[in-house]
Amino acid sequence: MALISCENICLAYDDKEVISDLSFQVNRGDMLCIVGENGSGKTTLIKGLLGLISPVKGKIVMGDGLRQKEIGYMPQQTMAQKDFPASVFEIVLSGCLASRGLKPFYGKKEKTAALENIKKLGIENLKNRCYHELSGGQQQRVLLARALCATKTILLLDEPVAALDPVATDELYHVIEDLNKKEKITVIMVSHDIKCSIGHSTHVLHLQDEGTFFGTVAEYKKSSQAKRFLGGCCDHD
Ligand SMILES: Nc1ncnc2c1ncn2[C@@H]1O[C@H](COP(=O)(O)OP(=O)(O)O)[C@@H](O)[C@H]1O
């Protein structure tokens, strides 16, 4: 059974429908890249998958025992978050909120998990540094470690490389790919940088008014949507 299955969903704000009649599935081990122009509904879809907004039509079915609170989420970054006055360790630890439950403090279990994820992302040397002093690429690794504290199964990443330079972008893609391949974490990633992101994905969901595409990367490269969006860049595989 698919980990997440969206069946003919519509997502809307008041009367304004942003996503219409959308169906797709995400299976364990997939890396799905969601692309589309500004305002096409990528973040809205992520909010729907997290259960922050409910579909007005259709349904989102979680399979394989997945629960919404066990999804690791990395939001689209805002300027306010960049200046967040906390240490790297504190920020990563805050990702354990769901497993902390009703306890007033984080216990040994949460602290160990935070440290493990800090090590996994190669930022142990930054553990006691202040988040706002770090480079963009380092900050994104901290937020990824934080998202990992909530899950061993699936990560939802909203534009993780948006503010990064090409070198930091490449590094972060490799980190995400390693989490997918080596740690077997399913990844759903929103990205603007379509050419690069499909190089790391297994599936593509392209949201657009003129017809949404969902399928494997190989199918996408042959699609009319990709031809328009990517130009000649799919000619070399
Ligand atoms: N909280 C909200 N209330 C009303 N409209 C919203 C809200 N959030 C987003 N929208 C609108 O929904 C559309 C899709 O937005 P969004 O999902 O953020 O797009 P994307 O992430 O693809 O850029 C846009 O037209 C946006 O203005």
Ligand SMILES: [Mg+2]
């Ligand atoms: Mg967005």
